[in-house]
Amino acid sequence: MAAQRPSHCVTVLGEQYPTDHMTNISPTIVSKLPLKLHTQPSHPLSTLRALIESHFPTYAHLSSLSPLVTPYQNFDLLSFPADHPGRSVTDSYYVNKDLMLRTHTSAHEVEVFERGETKWLLTADVYRRDEIDGSHYPVFHQTEGARIVSANPAGMKEIEEDNERLAAHLERSNIEIEDVPHLSPINPCQPAHDPKHTELIAKNLKLSLNSLMLHLFAGRVGATAQNPLRVRWIEATFPWTTPSFEVEVFFRGKWLEILGCGVIYQPTLDNANVSDKLGWAFGLGLERIAMVLYSIPDIRLFWSQDPRFLSQFKQGEITTFKPYSKYPACFKDVSFWLPEGQGLHENDFCDLVRDVAGDVVEDVKLMDNFTHPKTNRKSLCYRINYRSMDRSLSNDEANSLNAQVVSCLRDRFGVEIR
Ligand code: PHE
Numbered sequence: 001m002a003a004q005r006p007s008h009c010v011t012v013l014g015e016q017y018p019t020d021h022m023t024n025i026s027p028t029i030v031s032k033l034p035l036k037l038h039t040q041p042s043h044p045l046s047t048l049r050a051l052i053e054s055h056f057p058t059y060a061h062l063s064s065l066s067p068l069v070t071p072y073q074n075f076d077l078l079s080f081p082a083d084h085p086g087r088s089v090t091d092s093y094y095v096n097k098d099l100m101l102r103t104h105t106s107a108h109e110v111e112v113f114e115r116g117e118t119k120w121l122l123t124a125d126v127y128r129r130d131e132i133d134g135s136h137y138p139v140f141h142q143t144e145g146a147r148i149v150s151a152n153p154a155g156m157k158e159i160e161e162d163n164e165r166l167a168a169h170l171e172r173s174n175i176e177i178e179d180v181p182h183l184s185p186i187n188p189c190q191p192a193h194d195p196k197h198t199e200l201i202a203k204n205l206k207l208s209l210n211s212l213m214l215h216l217f218a219g220r221v222g223a224t225a226q227n228p229l230r231v232r233w234i235e236a237t238f239p240w241t242t243p244s245f246e247v248e249v250f251f252r253g254k255w256l257e258i259l260g261c262g263v264i265y266q267p268t269l270d271n272a273n274v275s276d277k278l279g280w281a282f283g284l285g286l287e288r289i290a291m292v293l294y295s296i297p298d299i300r301l302f303w304s305q306d307p308r309f310l311s312q313f314k315q316g317e318i319t320t321f322k323p324y325s326k327y328p329a330c331f332k333d334v335s336f337w338l339p340e341g342q343g344l345h346e347n348d349f350c351d352l353v354r355d356v357a358g359d360v361v362e363d364v365k366l367m368d369n370f371t372h373p374k375t376n377r378k379s380l381c382y383r384i385n386y387r388s389m390d391r392s393l394s395n396d397e398a399n400s401l402n403a404q405v406v407s408c409l410r411d412r413f414g415v416e417i418r
Contacts, residue, residue, distance in 0.1 A: 010023065010025060010030070010095060011030075012025065012030055012033065012068065012095055013033050013034065013066070013068070017095045017096060017099060018096055019095075019096055020096045020097050021097070022089055022094040022096055022097040023094055023095065023096050024089050024093060024094055024129075024351075025093045025094065025095050025101065026093075026351050026354070026355050027355055028138075028351070028354045028355050028358060029093055029101070029127065029138060029139065029351075032125070032139045032303075033067055033101075033125075035125075035303075036063075036064075036125060037125070037141065037302060037303070038063060038123045038124070038125070038141050038286065039063055039064070041315050042310070042313045042314050042315040043302075043310070043313065044290045044293075044294050044296065044302070044313055044318075045141050045286050045287070045290055045302060046315065047313070047315055047316055047317065047318065048286050048289060048290050048293070048318075049063065049123045049141075049143060049286065050315070050316065051215070051216065051318075052121065052123075052143050052145075052212065052216070052284075053121055053123075054215075055211070055212050055215045055216075056119070056121055056145065056212075058119060059119040059120050059121050059145070059147075060117050060119065060120040060121070061120075061121050061123075062108075062112065062120060062121065062122040062123070063122070063123045063124065065108055065122065065124055067101050067102055067124065067125055067126075067127065068095065068099055068100075068101065068102075069099075069100060069101075069102045069107045069108075070098060070099060070100070071087065071097075071098070071100055073102075073107050073108070073110070073111070074092075074100060074102055074103055074104070074107040075087055077109075077110045077268065077271045078106055078107075078109065078110075078239055078240035078268060079239040079240055079265060079267055079268065080239045081239070084239075086103060090129060090345045090347050090348070091103075091128065091129055091347070092127070092128065092129065093127050093129060093138075101126075101127035102124070102126055102127065103126055103127060103128050104126050104142060104144075104283060105122050105123070105124050105126060105142040105143065105144035105283055106144060106240065106281070106283055108122055108124075108144065109144065109146065109240070109264075109268060109272070109281060110268060110271045110272045111272075112146070113146070113148065113269060113272035113274050113277075114272040114273055114274070118147065118148050118149070118277070118279075119146070119147045119148075120145070120146055121143055121144065121145045122143070122144045122145075123141065123142070123143045123144075123286070124141065124142065124144075125139055125140070125141055126139070126140060126141065126142050127139055128140075129347040129350075129351065130347060130350070131346060131347070131350055131364065132350045132353065132354070132361055132362075132363050132364040133362075133363040133364075134297065134298045134299060134300075134362065134363065135288075135291070135299055136299065137287070137299045137300065137302075137303075138351070138354070140285060140286070140287045140299075141285070141286040141287060142283050142284060142285055142286065143283070143284055143286060144281065144282070144283045145281065145282050145283075146264070146279060146280065146281040146282075147204070147208070147279050147280055148264070148269065148274065148277040148278060148279030149277060149278065149279055150276060150277055151197065151276055151277060151278045152276075155277070155278075156197060156200055159200045159201060159204050160200060162204060162207075163200065163203050163204055163207055166204075166207035166208065166211055167207060169211060170207065170210055170211060170214075173211075173214050173218070173229075174218065174227075174228045174229065175210060175213075175214055175218070175228055175229045175230075175231060176228040176229070176230045176231070177210055177230075177231050177232075177233070178230070178231070178232040178233060179206070179233050180233050180234065180235050180245070182198065182199045182202035182203060182206075182243065183195060183198060183199065183202070183243055184235065184243070186235060187235045187242070187243035187244065187245075188242065188243065189242075189243070190242050190263070190265065190266055192266040193263075193266070193278065197278060198243070198263055198278075201263050201278060201279060201280055202243060202263055202280070204280065205245075205261055205262075205263070205280035205282070206233065206245075208280075209247055209259070209261065209282060210231055213229065213231050213247070213249055213258070214229060216289065216293070217229055217249055217251055217293075220251075220293060220318070229249070229250075230249065230250035231247060231248070231249055231250075232247070232248045232249075232250070232255065233245050233246075233247060234246045234247075234248065236260060236262070238260060238262055239265070240262075240264065240265045240268045240281075241261065241262025241263055241264055241265055241280075241281060242262060242263060242265055243262055243263055244260070244261070244262030244263075245260070245261055245262060246258075246259065246260050246261075247259050247261065251292055252292065256288065256289075256292060257288070258284055258285075258288075258289065259282050259283060259284035259285075260282065260283055260284075261280060261281060261282030261283070262280065262281065262282075263278070263279070263280055264278065264279055264280060264281050266278070287299055287302060290302070293318050294313075294318060294319065294320065294321045295320045295321050296321045297321075297323065298362070298389065300359045300362075300389060301321075301389060303359060304359075304389060304390065306389070306390045308324045308390075309321075309324075309389075327387055327388055327389070327390075327391065327392045327393065328387070328392065328393075329362065329385050329386070329387045330385070330386045330387065330393055330395060330398040331383055331384070331385050331386075332383070332384050332386065332398060332399070332402040333367065333381055333382070333383050333384075334381070334382050334384065334402065334405060334406060334409070334417075335368070335379065335380070335381035335382075335417070335418040336379065336380060336381075336406075336409060336415040336416060336417050336418055337377050337378070337379050337415060337416040337418060338377065338378045338379070338380065338413070338415055339413075339414045339415070339416075340375070340376070340377055341376075342378075342413070342414075343378065344380065344413055344415075346364075346366065348413075349364070349380075349382060349409075350364055352405065352408055352409065352412060353384060353405055355408070356401060356404045356405050356408055357384075357386065357401045357404075357405070359388075359389070360386055360387070360388050360393065360401065361384060361385065361386060362385045362386070362387040363384075363385045364382055364383070364384050364385070365382065365383045365385075366380065366381070366382055367381045367382065367383045368380065368381035369381075379418060381418075384402065384405070386398040386401060386402070
C-alpha cells in the first residue's frame, strides 16, 4: 500500500510534518535550514566559530544539532514563563504546535548536560521572526558555551585554580574592565547555592569571557597597542541564569553588545539530571561580531553565493571585506486597507516580502499607520527598498516583484490596495 500522505503537511529537512493552527514556517526559511554557514569552510562565520573554539581547546565542540526542537526544550526546560512573548507565532517559527525552530542555542543546554558534557561549546543557526534591515535577518548564528563542576570542595578547588591562572593572564594584558558586583539585590544568589560558590563561579565566568574578548578583539585593525581593549559588564536577567550579565566591547568607536551569560539556574541542571553540579553558561551572536571584525556592511551578505563575496575569505583568517559596487536602490510604497477589525503584524508583512523577493529586499519601513475615525478601518503604508547586492535591478523587475507582493497581500490577508 502506498504511504498515506497527510493532506496538510510541510517538508522540513527531508521529513514531512503535519501542519496546524501554529504553522508559520515559510519557504524562505525552510530553504535556509540545510545551509549551516558556520560549518562552510572559509566562510567568515566558520572562521569565527573556529576562533572561539580555539580559545577553549579542552571543551567539547558541537556544531551539528538539528534546528528542530520542541517548545518544551526551547522554553519550558529553561524556566521561561508560560506567557513569555518569545513563544508567540509572531516572534518564533513553528512547524506545528509541537515543533519549532530553536530561537537560541540555549535550547540545547539541558540535553548536552544530560549527555554528561561538563565543558562545551555549541554553534548553530537560530531563527527569530523580525523586521528587515541591514542588521536583522530571520536566521543568524550563535555559539553557546558552558562549564559545570561538582558542587563540592574538589569542584571549587578546580575553579579557584583556574581563576588564578586566568587572572594572571589578564593582568599581563592590555584590557580595561568596567565590572559590576558578582551578586547584588537585583542579581541575587540562588536559594540552592552557597554565595561563596556563586562568587567563585561568577568570577570564573567573567575571567573566561574577558579573556575570550581579548582573543577576539585585541590586536585587530583599529585596536592599537596603546589603547586598552574596553569591556563593560552589565547586570541582566535570563530565566535560566541567576545572577545574569551582558557583555559589551568598545570597538572602532562604538559599544557593541556581544553576549548574554550567567550562573545556571539550578532547576535547569536538575532537568538535566546533574543536580550535584553548578556552573555558568553564555551565548553570543556570531553575525554581529563578524560584521565588525570583517567590516561586512549588510547581514544579507553572509548568505551570498557571489564569488566576489566568498572568494575574499580564507578559513582561519580575518581580513577586511572589500565591498564591490553598490547597486542603486529602488523604493516602492505599498498602501492598503486591512479588513475591518483585522491587524497585520510587521513580521507577517516582512515574511511575505521575503517569500516573494528574497534577499533582493534591503529594508522595509512602516511609513504610515492610520485608523479611519468613522469606519475604524486601519490603513498601513510600507516602503520597500529593493536592491540586489550582486547586480543592478531594473525598475521593471522591481515593479514586477512589488506587484507580486501586492497580489500575495490580497490573497493572504484580504487587504484592499489604496
Ligand atoms: N540565549 C541567550 C540569548 O539568545 C543568551 C544566553 C545564553 C544568556 C546563556 C545566558 C546564558 O540572548
